[in-house]
Amino acid sequence: MSHEPITRRESLKRIGKISAGLTLGAGLVSPLTSLLARAALPKPQATAAWLVEGVGEQPGYCVKTLTRKVFDAAGGMGKFISKGDVVVIKPNISWAQAPHLAVTTHPEVMQAVIELCQEAGAKKVRIADNTIHDAGRCFAVTGAASVAEKTGADLVHPRSSMMKKMNLHGHRLDVWPVFTPFVEADKIINLPVAKVHGLSVLTLGMKNWIGGVGGRRSALHQDIHQSIVDLAQFFRPQLTLIDAIRILTANGPSGGSPSDVKIENRLILSNDMVAADTRAARLFGKTPEDVAFIHLGNKWGLGSSDLERLDRQSVVL
Amino acid sequence: MKARHLAWLRRLSQGAFLCLFLFLMVKAQLPGDAALDYSRTFSPMDGTQQTAPSLLPDIRITQPVGLFFQMDPLVWLSSMVSARTWLAGFGLAAAVLLTALFFGRFFCGFICPLGTLHHLTGAIRPSLTKKELIIANQTRNSRRLKYILLATLAGAALAGMNFAGLLDPISLLFRSLGLALTAAAGIGLHDLFGFLAASDIKLLNYLGYGGEALSAPIFGYDNRVVETGWFLGLLFLVILFLNRLRPRFWCRTLCPLGALLGLCSRWSILRLEKDADKCTRCGRCTQTCQGAASPTPGEEWRTDECLICFNCAADCPEDALAFRFRLPFGMPRKTDLNRRALMAGMAGGIALPFLGRLDGRSDRALAADLIRPPGSLSEPEFLDRCQRCGLCMKVCPTGAVQPALSAAGVSGLWTPVLVMSLGYCEYACTLCTSVCPTGAIAPLTLAEKIQSPVRIGSAFLDRGRCLPWNGNAPCIVCEEHCPTSPKAIYFKNDVITRSDGRTLPVQLPYVDLSRCVGCGICQNKCPVRGKPAIRVISAGESRSLENQILL
Numbered sequence: 001m002s003h004e005p006i007t008r009r010e011s012l013k014r015i016g017k018i019s020a021g022l023t024l025g026a027g028l029v030s031p032l033t034s035l036l037a038r039a040a041l042p043k044p045q046a047t048a049a050w051l052v053e054g055v056g057e058q059p060g061y062c063v064k065t066l067t068r069k070v071f072d073a074a075g076g077m078g079k080f081i082s083k084g085d086v087v088v089i090k091p092n093i094s095w096a097q098a099p100h101l102a103v104t105t106h107p108e109v110m111q112a113v114i115e116l117c118q119e120a121g122a123k124k125v126r127i128a129d130n131t132i133h134d135a136g137r138c139f140a141v142t143g144a145a146s147v148a149e150k151t152g153a154d155l156v157h158p159r160s161s162m163m164k165k166m167n168l169h170g171h172r173l174d175v176w177p178v179f180t181p182f183v184e185a186d187k188i189i190n191l192p193v194a195k196v197h198g199l200s201v202l203t204l205g206m207k208n209w210i211g212g213v214g215g216r217r218s219a220l221h222q223d224i225h226q227s228i229v230d231l232a233q234f235f236r237p238q239l240t241l242i243d244a245i246r247i248l249t250a251n252g253p254s255g256g257s258p259s260d261v262k263i264e265n266r267l268i269l270s271n272d273m274v275a276a277d278t279r280a281a282r283l284f285g286k287t288p289e290d291v292a293f294i295h296l297g298n299k300w301g302l303g304s305s306d307l308e309r310l311d312r313q314s315v316v317l
Numbered sequence: 318m319k320a321r322h323l324a325w326l327r328r329l330s331q332g333a334f335l336c337l338f339l340f341l342m343v344k345a346q347l348p349g350d351a352a353l354d355y356s357r358t359f360s361p362m363d364g365t366q367q368t369a370p371s372l373l374p375d376i377r378i379t380q381p382v383g384l385f386f387q388m389d390p391l392v393w394l395s396s397m398v399s400a401r402t403w404l405a406g407f408g409l410a411a412a413v414l415l416t417a418l419f420f421g422r423f424f425c426g427f428i429c430p431l432g433t434l435h436h437l438t439g440a441i442r443p444s445l446t447k448k449e450l451i452i453a454n455q456t457r458n459s460r461r462l463k464y465i466l467l468a469t470l471a472g473a474a475l476a477g478m479n480f481a482g483l484l485d486p487i488s489l490l491f492r493s494l495g496l497a498l499t500a501a502a503g504i505g506l507h508d509l510f511g512f513l514a515a516s517d518i519k520l521l522n523y524l525g526y527g528g529e530a531l532s533a534p535i536f537g538y539d540n541r542v543v544e545t546g547w548f549l550g551l552l553f554l555v556i557l558f559l560n561r562l563r564p565r566f567w568c569r570t571l572c573p574l575g576a577l578l579g580l581c582s583r584w585s586i587l588r589l590e591k592d593a594d595k596c597t598r599c600g601r602c603t604q605t606c607q608g609a610a611s612p613t614p615g616e617e618w619r620t621d622e623c624l625i626c627f628n629c630a631a632d633c634p635e636d637a638l639a640f641r642f643r644l645p646f647g648m649p650r651k652t653d654l655n656r657r658a659l660m661a662g663m664a665g666g667i668a669l670p671f672l673g674r675l676d677g678r679s680d681r682a683l684a685a686d687l688i689r690p691p692g693s694l695s696e697p698e699f700l701d702r703c704q705r706c707g708l709c710m711k712v713c714p715t716g717a718v719q720p721a722l723s724a725a726g727v728s729g730l731w732t733p734v735l736v737m738s739l740g741y742c743e744y745a746c747t748l749c750t751s752v753c754p755t756g757a758i759a760p761l762t763l764a765e766k767i768q769s770p771v772r773i774g775s776a777f778l779d780r781g782r783c784l785p786w787n788g789n790a791p792c793i794v795c796e797e798h799c800p801t802s803p804k805a806i807y808f809k810n811d812v813i814t815r816s817d818g819r820t821l822p823v824q825l826p827y828v829d830l831s832r833c834v835g836c837g838i839c840q841n842k843c844p845v846r847g848k849p850a851i852r853v854i855s856a857g858e859s860r861s862l863e864n865q866i867l868l
Binding site: 097098099100107134137139141145146161221222224253255259 | 354533539796
């Protein structure tokens with residue numbers, strides 16, 4: 001990951017002054033001191049790419065248990081989350097549709113990941129997504145509000161005052177409003193759901209970052225693949241966990257009918273977002289050549305679409 | 318109980334009901350803590366069982382946000398007369414009418430939150446001087462205006478058009494305060510907190526963000542748009558200001574609900590008894606009289622003007638005044654609604670609906686922008702019942718439901734219409750249908766809305782503006798957001814040759830009208846701003862037999 005145009009450290013420095021109290025707006029308190037401490041964090045070490053797949057085979061298996069097993073196989077959450085970290089989870093909860101319609105991230109996956117982060121000593125876990133439908137409805141209907149209530153995680157209400165203009169230093173995108181929880185995070189975990197999309201073919205991990213920004217998002221579609229890659233290189237999550245418990249195979253990304261849903265009983269976890277997307281694309285019978293943003297992500301060095309070069313594991317429940 | 322105590326009891330009651338009104342007004346929005354139990358939507362993960370749409374969750378407001386409308390006899394009676402049907406759920410309104418029969422305008426003095434606001438505005442110091450107050454509180458002929466207005470509203474309702482909501486105090490208050498002034502205050506607060514948050518001083522930062530967190534449950538996180546909101550707010554402020562000229566100007570002169578309750582109060586058994594021998598003509602009773610009801614001994618007390626505030630008896634230094642229960646012996650005094658006023662008012666009222674229909678908006682499918690909330694009755698039935706209270710507009714989570722200025726014609730002023738450039742009708746949302754006090758918007762379940770489906774209009778593509786249709790850029794935003802399954806917007810692939818000779822492969826959007834429900838999210842999200850390249854018109858709406866396109 002050497003082609004990183006802007007580090008989180010740099011961006012933190014830039015907005016540190018203004019963002020000192022930003023979190024309070026969401027009902028959270030984030031003292032300036034911890035922010036400065038975070039600004040001094042070392043840059044994450046580039047490690048070898050790996051990918052863990054979890055498959056639920058028993059009828060009526062527990063989705064939360066499967067999620068935990070996947071993280072266990074990857075070496076445990078403690079390997080990625082340090083004590084005192086502020087972790088931001090980026091699910092896809094952009095549409096106010098019930099979770100069985102495969103339009104949004106499975107709430108039990110979200111819950112298990114948050115609990116794992118808390119067990120690993122995270123100081124604060126936040127759920128952040130700049131939703132498409134009304135945020136309040138998205139939170140209520142997708143199950144995110146229940147998850148936040150059960151786990152004590154902060155569900156950050158997206159609003160214009162929490163969008164901070166930043167230079168993405170992308171190939172196509174430069175200054176763009178970014179949802180501040182991501183800027184203030186120590187660790188980011190991407191938690192997308194796998195769906196079809198009319199323009200980008202699929203929406204997986206990298207495309208999920210359209211929900212990390214504000215502004216004129218509908219204009220991104222005019223160069224969707226490069227925009228996705230620009231956003232993905234900016235956000236660079238620690239981990240990507242693709243929810244393919246059930247996937248949306250038609251009428252994406254909004255879905256709406258149970259007949260569009262296919263049950264896959266699968267979770268894909270990787271530290272390489274391009275690899276995760278490549279693996280998930282196969283569930284739809286697509287190769288990186290079919291999905292231009294995966295191809296571009298590979299080309300720009302965000303990760304590798306060559307699954308054979310990965311350290312791969314599989315867990316079955 | 319002494320009159321002094323009664324006056325304090327009245328103040329307590331006024332305060333309590335005003336607080337209740339404000340509380341319910343704030344609660345009239347998507348609940349901030351709504352969290353649905355998602356587990357029931359999951360079928361076993363074997364893929365065989367499909368979840369019935371009836372299991373899809375509906376979000377509802379748990380507080381009775383329509384309570385004040387349900388205790389408003391004018392809302393109840395005008396809708397029933399106009400719609401010529403029985404409306405259930407208005408037991409409290411019937412109770413208010415009954416209390417008026419026995420205790421006069423008790424509602425105006427003790428309950429009405431608009432009356433309380435008028436009372437407060439008139440009493441805030443510096444108010445009029447004592448002498449000025451005695452002059453301002455003389456019974457005036459202008460008091461008759463409210464009866465004429467009531468007769469006009471009744472005439473219009475009889476002729477099949479319901480204008481009561483324009484003047485009904487509860488509707489007026491909710492529309493002005495809940496919609497316009499709350500939104501305006503929200504803009505001011507957002508500016509203030511934004512300014513503080515941008516400060517270099519840490520304490521001000523915290524104040525800014527703390528203020529935002531505290532104010533968001535009431536004013537929302539972002540600025541709200543209310544079309545004609547400036548006018549609604551200004552009108553309300555003017556009506557409030559009139560109290561500085563004469564206390565409770567609105568209640569005495571204009572309020573049709575006050576007139577209705579005044580008519581009922583002719584036989585009230587709660588009466589002001591005056592002892593002329595004790596009276597020293599000091600004028601204090603008139604000075605504090607809220608209704609200009611001639612409390613001074615020697616004058617004829619006006620049951621129908623008295624707001625039962627108990628001020629006169631409480632303030633009389635000689636104890637010359639007392640409220641007592643007495644049967645009204647003999648024929649009560651003639652009401653202010655005399656035959657001439659009744660005839661004039663009714664005639665005007667009956668004429669209004671026909672004038673109102675001249676623009677054709679309510680009769681014919683001429684109004685492309687007349688997009689009503691889902692579940693709305695057919696246009697004439699809708700106008701029979703709609704009180705223009707603004708409850709549906711306040712609860713809409715996307716802010717799409719707006720008070721109409723011209724979209725619904727003159728007879729539909731401030732009735733709800735959807736403006737898709739400001740919001741859209743969220744596919745799986747039925748909140749507005751759950752709050753309408755009179756059923757102008759019939760209650761819908763999510764299953765009914767989606768399965769029927771309930772259409773509120775149809776989307777049409779403006780190919781001249783569409784990006785891919787002109788080879789300007791690939792774009793599928795309308796299709797991406799289209800919420801139906803299968804989607805009403807679909808593509809045909811094409812290759813466009815651009816001005817420089819280069820070719821651009823594009824997906825050209827088409828609308829399948831048989832699938833479109835008119836939700837408007839395509840229009841709302843279209844990257845062509847101002848006048849989007851895809852727009853919704855009312856044609857095809859489920860509620861109309863005539864306003865259809867397809868055979």
